[in-house]
Amino acid sequence: MFKEKDLALMLLVSLPEEFEFLEMTLLHGKNDVSFREVCAALYSYKLRKKDNQRNSNRDAEALVVRGRSQNRPIGKEGRSKSKNKLSKDECTFCHEIDYWKKDCPKLEK
Known part of the structure; x- marks a missing residue:
């Protein structure tokens, strides 16, 4: 018959x-x-x-729920336009320099 500590060691090694x-972890710094x-x-x-697997499944479900809508347009029309930096005296309507949008001659009033 085996002693309890021998059984423990055999189990750990196997x-x-x-x-x-x-x-x-169990053997570090211990004699028995x-x-x-x-x-x-x-x-x-x-x-x-088991708990980690359950949480992982919940996280995966959350990612699916938060996924993108199928109704979003694809391509350039679906993206927002980036704003370029304008100089201080550049018109935001026609992008010419020396006047602002409120003074733009191309803007129909």
């Missing part, structure tokens, strides 16, 4: 690489590790992983 961090500690750590890991 775990896949995914649990290597758990093995290092109990079988119960290993089982509790594995169960805790399983619960955290």
Whole structure:
């Protein structure tokens, strides 16, 4: 019959690489590790992983809900125009220099 600490070590050593961090955490700085500690750590890991998957699914659903509308125009007409910097004496209507929009001769009044 095996001792409890031997069972704990055998269980830790037999775990896949995914649990290597758990093995290092439990064995670091300890002489003895109990079988119960290993089982509790594995169960805790399983619960955290399950919760993370649930949260990941919620995040994915939120991204789908916040997606772009299918009714948006595609191409140039769907985009806003960028504003170029105007000089201080440039007309915002015809972009000629030496007067402002309110004094623009091309603007129909």
